[in-house]
Amino acid sequence: MSPAELDQLTSEWLDKLQESGYRRTDRCEAIVRAILASPRAMDPMELFDEARKDIPRLGLVTVYRTIQKLADLGLVERLHQEEGCHRVLPATQGHQHFLVCSSCGTVTYFAGDNLAGLFETIAAQTGFEIQEHWLQLFGLCPACRPA
Amino acid sequence: MSPAELDQLTSEWLDKLQESGYRRTDRCEAIVRAILASPRAMDPMELFDEARKDIPRLGLVTVYRTIQKLADLGLVERLHQEEGCHRVLPATQGHQHFLVCSSCGTVTYFAGDNLAGLFETIAAQTGFEIQEHWLQLFGLCPACRPA
DNA sequence: CCTGATCTTGAAAATCGTTTTCATTTTATT
């Protein structure tokens, strides 16, 4: 993403926040930019370090609060992890699934169209009414695979 | 499961722990029995409350340590949750996936045979080498579905 | 069955990620 595209997208997200009644602040802008600029899913502390390059007096609390707002508006999705903290990603259209590189953390999305049929089968077999699903794959991305 | 079957299985688990160099203790037995006796996935605090009916002076720390040992031996699997703590389930043969009732917590397993093909497709499309996957479904079990 | 080496235990404190509280500063509106 070019610097101009990053500015553009950052501004769009701030517009959406504003439309929802939130205010436009420098802290929020720095955090949004850090999320959008990274090809990786970042955890709150990483976002904090990144955004503090713009706003040295930023508090970690503000990062948590901003993530919450963005998640409420559906602009980011949270990626669950085995241990410790979660990571934050720009949300894509519709429900997507994650493919996470266990070496460098790069995240790729994939659509789970094929899954609908599987879920119907499972629902029929078990009698459950399926409401939600979590699918995350872990592996090595092309760059991290041994040659 | 009948009381006799529960005793039998509990004893088998303690045998396995012992074979791996762990000692046979009353605390461990109470915790193992609580895990095996429940049809639900229990979190550490629930296991603590349950096992304390047998061993009133049990410490919560011991519950955590015992879960860790059981997980190391592959006797239990941990079920991830959106918020807060995780839950513990007796592990089944091979890799299984969970179907969790969001109302009563009952857990059903299902095999993900159909998934292998999907994962191959995704690997081919993305260039990732897939190492591990997490699939958990949430919904309402037959008993909790509105009639 | 003693006896020591080693493992296990419980209480308390420490840790880690996250949330709450509250007084102060900013923002958007008048």
Add this chain to the structure above:
DNA sequence: AATAAAATGAAAACGATTTTCAAGATCAGG
């Protein structure tokens, strides 16, 4: 500018989990 509402940072609180450490239990060898 003046005001009401929301955003902020520091510090404290929080919940789940882990570590520390001294005391207790288990197991192997004599």
